[in-house]
Amino acid sequence: MDTIQDFFTADHRECDYRLADLESAIADGDWEAADTGFREFHHDMERHLQREETLLFPAIETVSGSAMGPTEVMRREHDQMRALMDEIRIAKDQRDENTTLGVIETLMTMIQLHNVKEEQILYPMADRFLQTQRGGLMARVKALEP
Amino acid sequence: MINLSRLSLDRTPPLWVPLQFMAVAPLFGVLFAGVMILLGPQVLVSRWMPGMIGAAHLLVLGYVAIVMFGAMQQMLPVVAGSPVPRGAITSRLSFMLLTLGTPLLGIGLVLHRPFWIAVGGVLVLGSLGLFTLTALIALARSQARGPTTQAMTLAVIALLVTAALGGWLAGGHLGLGWPLPRHMTDLHLAWGLLGWVALLVAGAAYQVVPMFQMTPEYPALPARLHAPLVFAILAVLTLTVLLPVPAAAAKVINMTGSGMLAALMAGFAGITLWLQSRRRRRNADVTVRFWHIGMVSLLAAVLVWVVIQLLPGRGLWGIWALVLAWLFVAGFAVSVINGMLYKIVPFLVWLHLNQTRMRSSNFAMRVPNMHEVIPLGLTRLQLRLHLAALVAGLTALAWPGLLIPAMLLFAASNGLLSWNLFTGIRCYRASLNASRTTTG
Numbered sequence: 001m002d003t004i005q006d007f008f009t010a011d012h013r014e015c016d017y018r019l020a021d022l023e024s025a026i027a028d029g030d031w032e033a034a035d036t037g038f039r040e041f042h043h044d045m046e047r048h049l050q051r052e053e054t055l056l057f058p059a060i061e062t063v064s065g066s067a068m069g070p071t072e073v074m075r076r077e078h079d080q081m082r083a084l085m086d087e088i089r090i091a092k093d094q095r096d097e098n099t100t101l102g103v104i105e106t107l108m109t110m111i112q113l114h115n116v117k118e119e120q121i122l123y124p125m126a127d128r129f130l131q132t133q134r135g136g137l138m139a140r141v142k143a144l145e146p
Numbered sequence: 147m148i149n150l151s152r153l154s155l156d157r158t159p160p161l162w163v164p165l166q167f168m169a170v171a172p173l174f175g176v177l178f179a180g181v182m183i184l185l186g187p188q189v190l191v192s193r194w195m196p197g198m199i200g201a202a203h204l205l206v207l208g209y210v211a212i213v214m215f216g217a218m219q220q221m222l223p224v225v226a227g228s229p230v231p232r233g234a235i236t237s238r239l240s241f242m243l244l245t246l247g248t249p250l251l252g253i254g255l256v257l258h259r260p261f262w263i264a265v266g267g268v269l270v271l272g273s274l275g276l277f278t279l280t281a282l283i284a285l286a287r288s289q290a291r292g293p294t295t296q297a298m299t300l301a302v303i304a305l306l307v308t309a310a311l312g313g314w315l316a317g318g319h320l321g322l323g324w325p326l327p328r329h330m331t332d333l334h335l336a337w338g339l340l341g342w343v344a345l346l347v348a349g350a351a352y353q354v355v356p357m358f359q360m361t362p363e364y365p366a367l368p369a370r371l372h373a374p375l376v377f378a379i380l381a382v383l384t385l386t387v388l389l390p391v392p393a394a395a396a397k398v399i400n401m402t403g404s405g406m407l408a409a410l411m412a413g414f415a416g417i418t419l420w421l422q423s424r425r426r427r428r429n430a431d432v433t434v435r436f437w438h439i440g441m442v443s444l445l446a447a448v449l450v451w452v453v454i455q456l457l458p459g460r461g462l463w464g465i466w467a468l469v470l471a472w473l474f475v476a477g478f479a480v481s482v483i484n485g486m487l488y489k490i491v492p493f494l495v496w497l498h499l500n501q502t503r504m505r506s507s508n509f510a511m512r513v514p515n516m517h518e519v520i521p522l523g524l525t526r527l528q529l530r531l532h533l534a535a536l537v538a539g540l541t542a543l544a545w546p547g548l549l550i551p552a553m554l555l556f557a558a559s560n561g562l563l564s565w566n567l568f569t570g571i572r573c574y575r576a577s578l579n580a581s582r583t584t585t586g
Contacts, residue, residue, distance in 0.1 A: 020360045020426040027429050080500060087515075102517030105431075109493045109516065112357040113224055120290040121227040 005123040012115045023104045046146045049078045077114045161498045163237045167216025169567040174208025175560030179553040187546035193467045200255030207248040213483045226288035230280045243273035267316040274309040297349030297373035304341025360426035379403045408448045415444040432525045436485025443477025492519035495574045511581035519570045531559035
């Protein structure tokens with residue numbers, strides 16, 4: 001797990017699985033499991049987003065000399081995900097199964113398309129351009145807790 | 147300093163770019179069914195019936211190609227980080243040429259109207275040429291080098307070969323003076339179905355199956371090798387026809403090559419079903435079910451191909467060729483596309499409405515979630531109609547008297563699909579209008 005690509009991709013999958021398990025709990029009508037599931041998903045997701053926003057993206061922006069490129073697009077999409085996570089929490093707290101499942105589907109799709117861009121394009125690029133500082137960067141990334 | 151200016155991760159084309167293709171395509175499914183009903187059961191005698199050739203083009207160009215054009219314009223910026231150059235005009239032009247050319251070509255073939263075939267053929271070739279050229283430019287500019295972009299590139303080149311062979315065959319039909327050997331038709335079919343359609347589905351599958359159903363990734367080596375192998379085998383089979391290869395050797399190459407193609411198709415379907423059986427998302431939505439139907443149909447198509455090889459006098463004659471074609475086109479290609487439309491369209495409607503909300507900072511604007519864009523009950527009903535139409539279509543090939551009910555089911559399924567997709571568009575417009583009221 002030395003490359004940016006490997007670490008962040010694995011982090012994506014863990015968040016994905018948390019969301020899939022949350023979806024299953026709600027579809028089964030198990031709201032207690034849904035409450036726990038949401039807490040865990042929200043924690044892992046927020047940790048992943050902050051790992052990128054506070055460490056990885058600034059490193060990319062430093063070598064590219066601009067905060068306006070692809071990282072800005074990624075940050076914007078993170079905000080959209082946070083808004084959907086809020087919607088899920090509200091619908092879940094109201095025990096509204098249909099809305100919760102509908103918003104989960106929306107968030108899931110949005111996350112997946114976002115992940116593709118990062119995994120196919122951004123991470124490989126980051127691995128190329130941040131090679132010399134990768135060790136230190138990844139140590140800080142792994143240590144981060146929201 | 148690195149230059150990121152050419153790397154764009156948010157160039158989502160305007161909503162109408164993919165949707166114009168997607169919402170109209172199922173109507174060609176309805177047109178296909180209508181033409182088949184008018185032609186009547188006697189058209190089921192053989193694949194060489196002119197009516198059958200014309201109707202098949204309505205389905206493959208009108209439905210399969212049109213959706214795939216729309217989907218690729220949407221997917222290229224996401225999976226390849228590289229949009230189609232001059233997206234708006236390319237999209238409008240390729241859409242218009244294809245939706246005008248396809249009915250002219252298809253119905254021209256059905257009715258033996260050389261003028262319609264010529265005009266329709268030129269329009270279709272123009273659309274295919276424009277699409278393949280722009281898609282290849284986008285792919286060449288892409289920095290992504292995964293199995294998806296590789297399979298997509300080979301699929302687009304296969305489409306170009308299909309179009310060239312189709313143009314040649316149409317020229318022969320129009321009496322331009324060159325011969326029309328039947329193996330040219332076989333090559334046209336092989337490049338179109340196994341090269342273009344199957345490789346594009348595979349390329350998309352490497353992305354969307356693990357992504358939306360949360361399955362394990364496709365095993366790396368098969369995913370890397372599948373598309374290049376299929377492409378290389380098709381190329382060898384084509385060269386065997388074009389070059390003076392001794393008949394005995396050609397026969398051996400043909401048998402080996404087509405056997406390998408069948409194995410590759412079965413392998414892809416088998417791996418996909420195996421991955422889906424291990425998916426993390428336990429809820430099987432309609433998209434998963436459409437994929438299941440598609441993969442089982444592809445396996446069944448391979449099985450039918452094996453049966454044909456074992457029949458006396460081998461060769462794709464008679465009813466078995468039509469069973470194979472129905473399983474591959476309606477069972478495999480149409481099912482997978484249909485399932486994907488139910489993911490793509492609701493998401494795009496949500497995405498564009500959400501972007502409108504962000505841009506206008508109108509946070510009071512209500513954006514429907516994906517399940518609210520198209521009612522789930524209607525998508526499930528359409529899934530059942532599609533499955534019924536598939537089975538009825540196979541039954542009609544054994545008892546041609548059942549052709550009309552089978553085609554009525556197929557028309558109903560595609561009519562409802564189009565209705566459902568237009569419901570998504572209506573939902574988009576209604577939400578936009580409502581948001582204008584809240585701001586105004």
